[in-house]
Amino acid sequence: MVAISNLLGDDAQALLDYEATAIPKERLTLPGPDFIERSMMNSDRSPQVLRSLAGLYNHGRLGGSGYVSILPVDQGIEHxxxxSFAPNIDYFDPLKIVDLAIEGGCNAVATTFGVLGMASRSxxxxxxxIAKLNHNELLTYPNTFDQIMFGSVQQAYDLGAAGxxxxxxxxxxxxxxxxxxxADAFEEAHQLGMFTVLWCYLRNNDFKVDGVDYHAAADLTGQANHIGVTIGADIIKQKLPExxxxxxAIPGLGKTHDLVYDELTTDHPIDLCRWQVANCYMGRIGLIxxxxxxxxxxxxxxxxxxxxxxxxAGGTGLISGRKAFQRPMAEGVELLNAIQDVYLDDSITVA
Structure with missing residues (x-):
């Protein structure tokens, strides 16, 4: 706790001692060793999907805790x-990527078809x-921002992907x-017994208004999460609200309710993140x-x-890539372990 407090600096007390009241924790389905039984057992997920999810939740340093730490390395395409790899050229080697996830005690590694194709047998x-199905590539000129499929669900299954x-x-x-x-891909993945993870990102130049960027706004990211769980995501990946x-602020964009801002959220970062959790079926679908x-x-x-x-806030974990792989492996492992230590520390409770 001392080390974590030191890392939090001036924010330590505000983050570690805060008690949330906007949405009480008792209203949520919270992570824990029996999370799959409490959240997924009575859903439409097949026994094969539940088994794949159990493989995720029971692997690595966080295995059995109900929390997950995932290493994502698809930035070689996305950026x-x-x-991505000039700061540490070792990670041009796909086997080094998977080795970092293993040495770092992660629950899973999320990466490209190419990397998994090279690492599958070993x-x-x-x-x-976790096979990343689609990507945005920036070699097209002028740049466009569109996620396109790079492979099939069947190909991911054949590579031995759990999700x-x-x-x-x-x-x-x-x-x-x-x-x-x-939605179609996730349905097929569930039919084949794989779990699904959705990166719920916002992208529109009009989401910047009067110099304020709302791409990481709690209300907008929360709605993206809500759509994501609707189409069958078992885990939602989202940026931390800013x-x-x-x-x-954005004229003509969707609908909201004053209660969201007057009672259900505050300016505190834990409450903003809890709104994201609430939009993940009140925590029944994990937010990373x-x-x-x-x-x-x-x-x-x-x-x-x-x-x-x-x-x-009631979230399920963290998915951290560049902070880990853009440095020597020993330092990357140290960073991943530091993240995991937060979830293993029983004194850090749900607010």
């Missing part, structure tokens, strides 16, 4: 190989694979097509927040802060 039995992942750019011109594609009020870009020396503190907010 470029150079932007590593599929050592850690659960599949996909991204939807909610708010983009292409979002409706992406929703349909991903503000609120996107529905009110993303670790974000690597900032260098502050990465460890930023990752621990995000983990504390996620856990205390």
């Amino acid at each position: 470029s190989g150079a932007a 590593h599929a039995h050592r850690i659960p694979f 599949v992942g996909a991204t939807i750019y909610f708010g983009s011109e292409e979002s409706r097509r992406q929703i349909q594609e991903v 503000n609120n009020g996107g529905f009110k 927040n993303s670790g974000g870009a690597s900032s260098g020396a502050t990465d460890l503190a930023e990752a621990v802060r995000t983990a504390v907010i996620n856990k205390r």
Whole structure:
């Protein structure tokens, strides 16, 4: 706790001692060793999907806790190989990516068809694979922002993947097509016994109003989560909220309710993240927040802060990539373990 408090700095007391009242924790389905039984047992998920989910929740340092730590490495497509791996060229090697997830005690590694194709025979039995089905590539010029399928659900199954992942750019011109594609893919994945993870990101230039960026607004990301669980995601990946009020600031965008801002959220980051959890069927579908870009020396503190907010909000874990793999393996393992230590620390409770 001392180390975590030191990493949180001036925010330690505000984050560690906060008691949420906007949405009480008693209203949520919270993570725990029996999470699958409490949340998924009576759903339409087949025994094969439940078995795959159990493989995820019971693997790595967080195994059996109800929390997950996932290493995602699809940035070689999403950003470029150079932007992703120049800081540590070892991770151009796909086996090193999977090795980092294993050495780092992660529950799973989420990555591309190419990486898993190279690592499948040697590593599929050592850690659960999540095959990322779609990507946004930036070599098309001028750049466009559209998630397109890079492979099939059947291909992911043949690689030994326990789950599949996909991204939807909610708010983009292409979002409706992406929703349909991903919904179909998730249905097929469930039929084959794999679990599903959805990156619920927002993407629209009009989501920036008067110099304020609402791409990580609690109300907008919460609605993206709500659509995501509707189409069959077993886990939602979302950016940590940075503000609120996107529905009110963006003219003509959807509908909201004053209670969201007057009673159900506050300005506290734990309450903003809890609104994301609430939109994941009140926690019945796990929310994992993303670790974000690597900032260098502050990465460890930023990752621990995000983990504390996620856990205390009622979230299920963290998915952190660049902060871990854009540094030597030993330091990456240390960062991943520091994130996991937050979830293993019984003194850090749900607010």
